[in-house]
Amino acid sequence: MGKLDGKVAFITGAARGQGRSHAVALATEGADIIAVDLCEDIATNEYPLSTWADLEETRRLVEKEGRRIHIAKADVRNLAALEAALGGGIETLGRLDVVVANAGICPMGPAYTGQAFIDAVSVDLTGVINTVATAYPHLTSGASIIATGSVAGLIKGAADNPATGPGGAGYAHAKRGVATFVHDLAAALAPESIRVNAVHPTNCSTDMLFSTPMYRVFRPDLDAPGREDAEAAFPAMQPMPTGWVEPADVSSAVVFLASDDSRYITGLQLKIDAGATLSGTVPFAFS
16 A cells, blocks of 8 residues: 555656656656656757667666656646646546646756756746646545745845856856745645645755856866866765765655645645755744
8 A cells, every 4th residue: 555546746857867866766656647748859958868779778667666657758848848748647547636736847957048047937936836837636635736846046146146157047046036936835725624835955966056057056166167176166065974865865855745744735835945945934933
């Protein structure tokens, strides 16, 4: 018996990284999966994005858990494409209970133009809104919507750091928007008993973190920093002694928020951040 037996989860950005981890974790708890990804690169995003082969691997891993999965190529910036992908999944799997709006890019670098800002916001914020808009007509009481935010949306200075360029500013802006969207949508959907929450990871061990543009941001003192150079700097983000969290750490939170264990939790900004946001958090005052 799993916590999600009989449920179906719709996950964007599911071909690799956190999305794949969430798909497998939810499947392990009994959910069937509708998994979508762009499976193409975006010009302003310097590191390669996932491929159809990556999405096929997600399919294999979910099926290894004994669950059904429908995969589709779709751009979260394209509402019609999302509707078609989700419609095919529901036709195959019969229902929808959980939404994980996870797709994201981080086109960082000072050399990029305003298009990088627009692309980051279009994927990381508009894509979340499109995912929810596509899924909402299929959701009923007890459903759970989970959006992927970031500590970049919760800390000061992330949107105006010259080292990250327009794309980094767009990423931070989008993740701030995700936090606000989740909070206000939770209030709107609470009377329908549909929960809406966000997870906010710090550095996470994915292709986004282990990429040339990220290495340059963390090691601006070097002309051509590599992974080992950046790994020495990653721990500066977190007061706990780690450079990053693993996708599985985030997936554990996603499983909790998807399950009935969190049936009365909504509007939560759940930080999986090893303390990264503590210095900017105002503690409660007790009188």
